[in-house]
Amino acid sequence: MPAKLIIVTNQKGGAGKTTAAVHLAGTAVRRGFKTLLIDADKQGTATKWVAQAEEGQAHKIRVMGLAMAEAKIAQEVKQYVDDYDLIFVDCPPSVDSPIPQVMLMIADLAIVPIVPKPGDLWASTDLLELAERAAAVNPELQIRLLGSNVIANLAMSRHSLTSMATMRESAPLFKTRLHQRTAFVEAMLTGDSVHYFGSSAKTAILEIENLFDEIVATLKLQVPKIKTKGRK
Numbered sequence: 150m151p152a153k154l155i156i157v158t159n160q161k162g163g164a165g166k167t168t169a170a171v172h173l174a175g176t177a178v179r180r181g182f183k184t185l186l187i188d189a190d191k192q193g194t195a196t197k198w199v200a201q202a203e204e205g206q207a208h209k210i211r212v213m214g215l216a217m218a219e220a221k222i223a224q225e226v227k228q229y230v231d232d233y234d235l236i237f238v239d240c241p242p243s244v245d246s247p248i249p250q251v252m253l254m255i256a257d258l259a260i261v262p263i264v265p266k267p268g269d270l271w272a273s274t275d276l277l278e279l280a281e282r283a284a285a286v287n288p289e290l291q292i293r294l295l296g297s298n299v300i301a302n303l304a305m306s307r308h309s310l311t312s313m314a315t316m317r318e319s320a321p322l323f324k325t326r327l328h329q330r331t332a333f334v335e336a337m338l339t340g341d342s343v344h345y346f347g348s349s350a351k352t353a354i355l356e357i358e359n360l361f362d363e364i365v366a367t368l369k370l371q372v373p374k375i376k377t378k379g380r381k
């Protein structure tokens with residue numbers, strides 16, 4: 150079976166795309182999926198993040214920088230679909246770049262992280278319209294919103310998440326939210342996801358695991374038969 154292609158995209162800068170993409174890749178590796186993370190952003194944050202891992206570190210994420218491929222990125226990605234189970238693509242913060250435009254045409258799932266603040270919601274409209282148009286021609290494409298960098302117990306966050314839940318019929322909101330937690334920031338220096346920290350980051354780990362479970366259900370993924378006990 151060719152790899153399922155999951156893109157993380159939003160025109161809004163700082164929405165949490167790279168944080169979500171690296172963490173989902175780190176979770177997929179631990180679940181036993183053959184996983185590739187594609188860094189499609191010239192900023193190269195995902196590449197630099199993964200490069201922080203030490204020699205021989207466990208659960209290493211394989212990352213490939215393809216931002217320079219621009220409109221040819223689909224051809225590049227297609228070369229890898231038979232070698233992996235899951236390919237995650239961290240997209241640049243743009244709706245005009247050919248990268249999200251092209252990737253939406255071949256993706257199985259587009260995750261759109263949004264920080265639940267009114268301005269961030271408004272700034273995501275063009276991308277959601279682009280995704281909706283892509284879904285009209287790419288029958289595989291599912292679109293999901295993700296509450297990202299959510300500040301708990303903030304009325305504005307709650308109101309914005311309520312708006313996100315009904316924002317677009319074509320783009321349901323994942324039940325799981327990634328709350329604002331230092332572990333998600335500090336993970337960047339480990340080359341890994343928050344799993345690296347073990348029990349000291351257990352709430353953050355639970356959030357990313359729950360999000361991954363929602364993706365498994367959305368894409369009806371066959372979970373590889375490995376001992377999932379003691380996932381770290």
Ligand SMILES: Nc1ncnc2c1ncn2[C@@H]1O[C@H](COP(=O)(O)OP(=O)(O)OP(=O)(O)O)[C@@H](O)[C@H]1O
Nearest residue numbers: 162163164165166167168242298328329330333334
């Ligand atoms: N759940 C979270 N908790 C705490 N900090 C977070 C969380 N998610 C993201 N951040 C922080 O917010 C900033 C932006 O996140 P990130 O780089 O993932 O966004 P991005 O959408 O990829 O940005 P860009 O558009 O520049 O590519 C980073 O400093 C990151 O550490």
Ligand SMILES: [Mg+2]
Nearest residue numbers: 166167190194
């Ligand atoms: Mg980024």
